[in-house]
Amino acid sequence: MKVLRNKKTFQDYIERQKEMGKKIGFAPTMGALHDGHLSLYKQARAENDMVISSIFVNPTQFNNAEDLKKYPRDTQRDISILEKSGLVDAVYLPEVEDIYPEKAVSQSYDFDGLENEMEGKSRHGHFDGVGTVVEEFFRQVKPDNAYFGEKDYQQLAIIRKLVEKKKLPIKIIGVPIYRAENGLALSSRNQRLEESRKIASTIIYESLVKVNDWFRVVSVPEIKERIEEIFDDQKGMQLEYFMIAEEESLKETDFFYKDKNYRAFIVVVVDGVRLIDNMHLD
Structure with a gap:
């Protein structure tokens, strides 16, 4: 696995792959x-000739400078994980100036209102930061396919837009x-929880499973009330929000229409750690 640490070296590498006609899969982190x-990377490996990873803590998507400072960084550990996986051909580790040559500021985007729903309500400018860094990576990597997890479903919708x-x-x-195995969505954040709290946090996934069972049988207001009651009984957990939204627009709904697809979204703060999850409702 190649480790490429600056824009010039990386772009030379990508140009060689493109000249050889290789199909590139990419997932930034x-x-x-x-x-x-x-x-x-496992899915990308199955669908492309080569797979590119990147590791870059993007300053423009943090609303709080302290959060940026505290964000966990262990590049050697991450490189080791990628090498051992055997799934990645090259990892790009740009400096800030490789992504933002002049100043680390976001462009402004119109994502047709997707940026104003859910996370966008409390994290002003966050998705401008996401859009800016992802667009720049796309221009440098020139991937055929790019892979993003559904755990950050709003981010996935923004990038598609x-x-x-x-x-x-x-x-x-x-x-x-x-x-x-217990259903808890893997994230960098939940690694900060003690094992006993990770086990307790499976209530988040279990609640989503219940919502799927109630879907189209119980009214949306009643579902929300039931979820609030579940988390009222959980010590050390605070339900930040729960909502059911139409998948394409991400707009919250209070009624199910037969021709629409819906997804349940939940954010719970566990011992100060903010956990997000979601589930397609069928």
Whole structure:
């Protein structure tokens, strides 16, 4: 596996692959890698001639400078994980100036309102930061296929909209949420929880399963009330929000229409750690 640490070296490498006609699969990360990330590369490996990873903690998608400072960084560990997986041909480790040559500021985007729903309500400018860094990576990597996890479903929808609006020749592929055996969605954040709290947090997944059982049988207001009651009884857990939204627009609904697809979204703070999850409702 090649480790490429600057834009010039990386672009020379990509040009050689393109000249050989190789089909490129790509999944960007901010590091703190786990098996959920590897599930992206596993799918990419099956569908492309070569697979590219990147590790870059993007400053423009953090609303809080302290959060950026605290974000876990262990590049050597991440490189080791990628090497051992055998799934990745090259990892790109750009410096800030390789992505933002002048100043680390976001472009402004219109994602047709997707940016104003859910996470966008409390994280102003966050998705401008995501769009800026992903667009720049796409221009440097020139992938045929790009892979993103469904755990960050709003981000996935935003990136699909970005590609549509910018008319980029890239297929965006959503990869199902990678879960522990007990159902807990893997994330860099839940690694900060003690094992007993990880076990307790499986109530998040179990609640989504119940919502899927209630879907189209119980009214949306009643479902929300039941979820709130479940988390009222959980010590050390705070339900930040639960909602059911139409999958394409991400707009919250209070009624099920037969011709629409819906997804349940939940955010729970467990011992100060913010966990997000979602589930397609069928």
